[in-house]
Amino acid sequence: MLRKIRRAALLGAAAFAVAGTAYSQNEQFVPMNGYWVGPYAAGGSGIFGGLIDYMQMINARDGGINGVKVTWEKCETEYNNARGVECYERTKKRGPTGASLVHPLSTGITYSLIDKGTSDHIPIVSIGYGRTDASDGRVFPWIFPLITNYWSQNTAKIKFIGMKEGGMDKLKGMKIVNIYHDSAYGKETIPVLDVQAKKYGFEVTHIPVAHPGNEQQAQWLQVRQIKPDWVILRGWGVMNPTALKAAAKIGFPRTKIVGVWWSGAEEDVIPAGDAAKGYIAAAFNVSGSNYPVVKEIEKFVYAKGKGEMEDKSRVGSIYYNRGVVFGIVTTEAIRTAQERYGKGKPMTGDQIRWGLENLNIDDKKLKQLGATGFMQALKVSCMDHEGGGSVKFLQWDGAKWNTITDWITSDQSIVRPMIEESAAKYAKEKGITPRDCSKEG
Amino acid sequence: MLYREAGQFKTTYAADQQLFPIRQDRIGIAILLAVVFVGVPLAAETPAIAGAIDFNYWFSGVLVPFLIFSLAALGLNILTGYAGQLSLGTAAFMAVGAFAAYNFELRVPGMPTLASFILAGVVAALIGIVFGLPSLRIKGFYLAVATLAAQFFVVWALTKFGWLSNYSSSGVITAQKLVVFGYAVDTPVKRYLLVLAIVSVMALAAKNMVRSSIGRAWMAVRDMDVAAEVVGIPMMKTKLLAFAISSFYCGVAGALYAFAYLGTVEPAGFELDLSFRILFMIIVGGVGSILGSFLGAAFIVLLPIFMDLSAASIERSFGFALPAGLVSNLTLILFGALIIFFLVVEPLGLARLWQIAKEKLRLWPFPH
Numbered sequence: 162m163l164r165k166i167r168r169a170a171l172l173g174a175a176a177f178a179v180a181g182t183a184y185s186q187n188e189q190f191v192p193m194n195g196y197w198v199g200p201y202a203a204g205g206s207g208i209f210g211g212l213i214d215y216m217q218m219i220n221a222r223d224g225g226i227n228g229v230k231v232t233w234e235k236c237e238t239e240y241n242n243a244r245g246v247e248c249y250e251r252t253k254k255r256g257p258t259g260a261s262l263v264h265p266l267s268t269g270i271t272y273s274l275i276d277k278g279t280s281d282h283i284p285i286v287s288i289g290y291g292r293t294d295a296s297d298g299r300v301f302p303w304i305f306p307l308i309t310n311y312w313s314q315n316t317a318k319i320k321f322i323g324m325k326e327g328g329m330d331k332l333k334g335m336k337i338v339n340i341y342h343d344s345a346y347g348k349e350t351i352p353v354l355d356v357q358a359k360k361y362g363f364e365v366t367h368i369p370v371a372h373p374g375n376e377q378q379a380q381w382l383q384v385r386q387i388k389p390d391w392v393i394l395r396g397w398g399v400m401n402p403t404a405l406k407a408a409a410k411i412g413f414p415r416t417k418i419v420g421v422w423w424s425g426a427e428e429d430v431i432p433a434g435d436a437a438k439g440y441i442a443a444a445f446n447v448s449g450s451n452y453p454v455v456k457e458i459e460k461f462v463y464a465k466g467k468g469e470m471e472d473k474s475r476v477g478s479i480y481y482n483r484g485v486v487f488g489i490v491t492t493e494a495i496r497t498a499q500e501r502y503g504k505g506k507p508m509t510g511d512q513i514r515w516g517l518e519n520l521n522i523d524d525k526k527l528k529q530l531g532a533t534g535f536m537q538a539l540k541v542s543c544m545d546h547e548g549g550g551s552v553k554f555l556q557w558d559g560a561k562w563n564t565i566t567d568w569i570t571s572d573q574s575i576v577r578p579m580i581e582e583s584a585a586k587y588a589k590e591k592g593i594t595p596r597d598c599s600k601e602g
Numbered sequence: 603m604l605y606r607e608a609g610q611f612k613t614t615y616a617a618d619q620q621l622f623p624i625r626q627d628r629i630g631i632a633i634l635l636a637v638v639f640v641g642v643p644l645a646a647e648t649p650a651i652a653g654a655i656d657f658n659y660w661f662s663g664v665l666v667p668f669l670i671f672s673l674a675a676l677g678l679n680i681l682t683g684y685a686g687q688l689s690l691g692t693a694a695f696m697a698v699g700a701f702a703a704y705n706f707e708l709r710v711p712g713m714p715t716l717a718s719f720i721l722a723g724v725v726a727a728l729i730g731i732v733f734g735l736p737s738l739r740i741k742g743f744y745l746a747v748a749t750l751a752a753q754f755f756v757v758w759a760l761t762k763f764g765w766l767s768n769y770s771s772s773g774v775i776t777a778q779k780l781v782v783f784g785y786a787v788d789t790p791v792k793r794y795l796l797v798l799a800i801v802s803v804m805a806l807a808a809k810n811m812v813r814s815s816i817g818r819a820w821m822a823v824r825d826m827d828v829a830a831e832v833v834g835i836p837m838m839k840t841k842l843l844a845f846a847i848s849s850f851y852c853g854v855a856g857a858l859y860a861f862a863y864l865g866t867v868e869p870a871g872f873e874l875d876l877s878f879r880i881l882f883m884i885i886v887g888g889v890g891s892i893l894g895s896f897l898g899a900a901f902i903v904l905l906p907i908f909m910d911l912s913a914a915s916i917e918r919s920f921g922f923a924l925p926a927g928l929v930s931n932l933t934l935i936l937f938g939a940l941i942i943f944f945l946v947v948e949p950l951g952l953a954r955l956w957q958i959a960k961e962k963l964r965l966w967p968f969p970h
Contacts, residue, residue: 197927198934206927237910237930242864242871243667247907250663254656272774272866292774345773345868348761372873471927590708590768591776 189226189495189507190256191216193235194248195266200373200398201240203428204480208266209235210469211484212491214458214476217468219492221461226495227504232256238270245270246277253281258507261495262286262517264487268346271304279303282510284494284517288487289422289445293349297584298518298546299595305517305546307490308445308539311421312353312579313550313571315393318419318443319357320569321554322391333362338384340377340404341395343369346423350395356575374400381407394420402433409436416441419554426479430557438559443552446486446536448562450477453531454485479562486536493530494520518543518601537568543598550576605963621809638798643791661790662863668903669794669801670858675883675895676808677851682881683890684812685844686824687737688745691730691752692852692880697872698726698756699853700775700860701766707778708768715780715787719800719857726853727846729756734845738838741827753874760869767869774868777861793862800858804851809892811847820844824890886941888953897952905940909933 193213196205216231225231234255236248245265253260262284265271271291278285279302286305287295293312295304309317322337323329339354341347351367358365366387368380374396381404384392392413394404401424408415416439420429425442450459455477462468463476475481498508498516508516522530522539541548551568588595605626612618622628646657678692702725706718733752737745760766761773768775780787780796787796811817819840822830831837860867879902887898913929948955962969 197930202927234914235929236914237933239930242867243903244906246864247663247667250659251911254659269868269871272776272868273864276776276865343758343761344870345761346870348773372870587776591778 186257187229187505187507188232188256189229189261190252190259191231191233191491192248192252192255192260192263193233194238194245194252194263194270195235196238196240197235198237199239204423204426205240205266207426207428207470207475207478207480208484208487210475211481212264212487213469213484214462215454215485215488215492218458218461219488221465222457226492227499229495229499229505229507231492238265238267240267240269242267242269242273246273249274249277253283256507258509259283261508261510261513262491264288264491265291268292275301275304282514284510284514286487286490286494286517288490289483290346294580294583294587296545296547296580297595298543299598300584300588300593301546302518302543302596303514305541307517307541307547308486308537308549309552309571310547310576310580311349312576313547313573314421314443314445314552315350315353316357316572316575317550317552317569318393319354319361320572321419321443321566323361324566324569326390329361335363335391336387336389337363337365337391337393338387338389339365339367339393339395340380340384341367341369342374342397342400343371344397346397347395350421353575353579354393356579357572360575370396370400370404372400373398375403377403377407381411381413384408384413385411390417392418394418394424396420396424396429400424401429402431402437405430405433405440406436409433415439416556419443422552425555425562427562428480435559437557440557441565442555442557442562444479444555444562445549445552446479446482447534447553447555447564448477448479448482452533452535454489454535455482457531458485482535486532489522489530489532489536490520490539493522493526497521517541518546520548543596543601605960605966607964621806621813635802639795643795646791658790661794664904664907665794666790666797666863668899669797670855670863671880671883671903672896672899673801673804673858674852674855674880675887675899676805676892677848677855678880679884679890679892679895680808680812680820680851681844681848683884683888683894684817684824685820685841685848686827687734687841687844688742689749689848690746690874690877690881691733691749691756693872693874693876694753694756695726695730695849695852696856696859696876697760697867697869698729698849699723699856700777700867700872701760701869702726702853703857703861704775704777705766705768715778715782715861719854719861722857723850723853726856727850730845730849730852731842734842734849737841737845750874753877757869757872774866775860776866777864780861787862797858797862800854804854805892805896808851812892816840816843821890882941884951886944886951888951891951891953893956894951894953897956901941901944901952906933906937909936 193209195209196202220230234252236252238245238248245267249263260283264286265274268290271285271287274285284303284305286307288307291306293310295301295306296310323332354365368383370377370380396404408418418440420442422444425444430437430440470476494513494516495508497520498512502512518541520539520541524538527533527538537549537551539548550571553564553568554566555562556565607624610625622631645651674692674696681687681689699722703718703722706713706721733749736748740748767773782796787793819835822835823840883898883902884895886901888894910933913933917924
């Protein structure tokens with residue numbers, strides 16, 4: 162027994178000794194702190210699969226970003242805040258310039274990293290999740306909730322409902338039910354919905370569903386009593402298929418249910434079977450592998466027998482494509498930084514922060530990347546760390562997600578004042594003096 | 603041979619009743635404390651050593667969470683291990699501590715951090731007493747179910763009442779800056795020392811407490827409550843005191859979790875899952891043992907990290923990459939297997955293994 166323990170200890174020590182292998186100097190390190198186990202593994206493995214595959218494609222096709230190879234290391238966070246912080250601390254100094262930026266892929270972990278990233282000078286990029294008011298870059302210089310945040314997305318949803326009803330004035334007197342996951346994530350859109358209800362004159366009822374949400378009979382009975390015109394589903398994980406099944410049971414039309422993007426992947430609807438047909442979800446990326454960027458990954462990665470996804474049919478799924486979007490944003494931010502601080506050199510966290518803040522992916526660039534229609538154009542600035550704000554709406558036909566709208570812009574006249582108010586409150590609480598954006602170069 | 607107590611005579615009651623009656627233990631503890639308080643921070647400051655090991659990672663990624671979870675496990679061990687009241691509300695009491703400390707700092711101008719930690723512990727203790735009341739009537743697994751109420755109620759209340767999180771739209775709080783006696787605790791090594799100091803003092807207090815009349819009353823209640831009542835131990839006071847002190851420990855642990863470790867916490871971070879993890883810590887480490895709380899926390903917190911690190915370095919040194927989910931799943935399976943292995947080999951926990959080792963060492967190298 163003792164000898165066994167000693168042998169195990171020796172093995173462990175040997176494993177640690179080789180942990181400190183040297184890195185080549187012309188590399189850009191990107192930590193991959195994700196989750197491949199646990200209840201949210203479908204999201205974690207899909208998104209990080211797409212992200213890593215995109216990096217592999219960049220290395221194989223272009224030899225890296227202007228010749229700087231991208232390297233990475235996976236770290237399992239189990240969607241757990243403590244593990245996420247451990248992964249962050251573990252990988253923040255890897256590579257010649259340290260971690261380029263971090264995708265925490267969990268709102269909880271993002272919150273835990275706000276202070277740490279700010280003091281370590283590592284950008285924290287949360288695409289489609291995280292702290293909404295961090296869109297105010299004056300208060301949160303290191304935090305980038307890119308593309309769209311929950312509040313923007315919500316205004317686009319109401320716009321979409323207005324479009325379907327034939328004009329925003331038709332919303333007056335309508336009833337909308339907001340079924341939400343009873344957590345920080347689920348509650349986040351309540352204030353913005355209330356503001357919109359007042360503005361457009363519809364009536365909104367918020368109904369919470371306790372985590373994990375596999376029991377929703379009571380909530381849908383309430384829906385039946387209210388008889389709403391539309392239902393907004395703000396679910397997560399197992400709550401989504403359960404909600405769709407419960408809606409089918411009470412006979413509420415699925416074509417009148419609009420979900421958030423964390424309720425709109427294949428994994429969210431397939432378990433509901435036929436009950437999911439017609440269900441609509443917001444998205445900031447589309448599904449399908451018929452885009453040049455995905456084709457390039459298939460050509461340069463999968464055709465050579467490499468690639469992260471064991472189940473190749475997931476290439477082109479919603480989560481996978483979202484990971485590709487993460488990859489595009491990551492590499493383009495580094496490329497933008499290189500254009501200012503030196504092409505072909507690894508960039509530091511400070512330089513990449515500049516790159517993110519000056520990121521400009523316009524339609525021309527999208528075409529060049531092979532991602533036209535795949536993701537929206539993105540322009541980030543010191544004031545606005547969101548950059549896009551638009552969403553597309555997808556409808557599930559029982560076999561795949563079909564895009565049913567073009568990019569629908571959000572209503573920043575509602576969202577921006579709320580963000581600035583919330584960020585100012587945070588700044589006051591923490592004693593932060595907001596940056597003056599006119600002085601940023 | 604090294605661990606023989608022959609020749610150590612106790613000539614006073616004080617000597618007989620001291621915390622560590624064996625001289626080797628005293629020396630061992632003194633060395634351990636010297637290493638963790640002085641040696642490790644000094645090593646981190648020495649450039650030659652600090653260049654080889656990433657101390658900031660070890661402090662903020664590994665040691666601080668280990669110490670904080672040890673403190674929470676210690677709190678639960680007082681309640682479950684010593685007083686025999688099964689509880690599934692540990693994470694809730696931690697949440698109370700975290701949010702209370704935040705509110706004291708926020709709403710009382712000039713509040714010293716340490717004072718708000720202590721008050722946070724007191725608030726957690728009060729909540730603990732309230733949820734400990736059912737323990738006067740129900741026992742065992744039924745009590746565990748009653749403490750589940752604490753778990754769900756606290757998390758619900760923290761999301762429901764905006765005042766508690768200063769009307770943050772999502773119920774998330776950001777801990778204020780740590781300042782102890784006018785001294786900013788802002789680097790990993792300082793945070794480590796602060797947490798270490800608090801945990802050491804509280805562990806020492808717990809060690810003393812369980813040897814005192816309160817501790818003996820707890821153990822009497824644990825072993826047979828009817829008999830304890832017959833010999834005149836007041837049930838209500840003993841049980842509620844156990845709940846209060848246990849919750850105090852958990853509350854301070856929660857405050858440290860928010861202030862010295864994560865920085866920003868949300869109520870959802872204190873789910874039932876965390877309560878279970880802490881319960882597993884004391885089961886694996888040793889129910890009814892101060893040392894067991896630390897060993898259990900080390901096992902549950904450090905082992906997965908260690909396995910993850912080894913897997914990554916093995917992959918790197920042999921130059922191959924395993925499929926994405928495989929490593930994560932393998933470590934999870936291995937971790938589960940190790941828990942079963944240790945529980946089969948020693949159902950009384952890792953602390954018991956240490957005790958057996960100690961007994962063997964006393965006779966070594968000449969066992970009869």
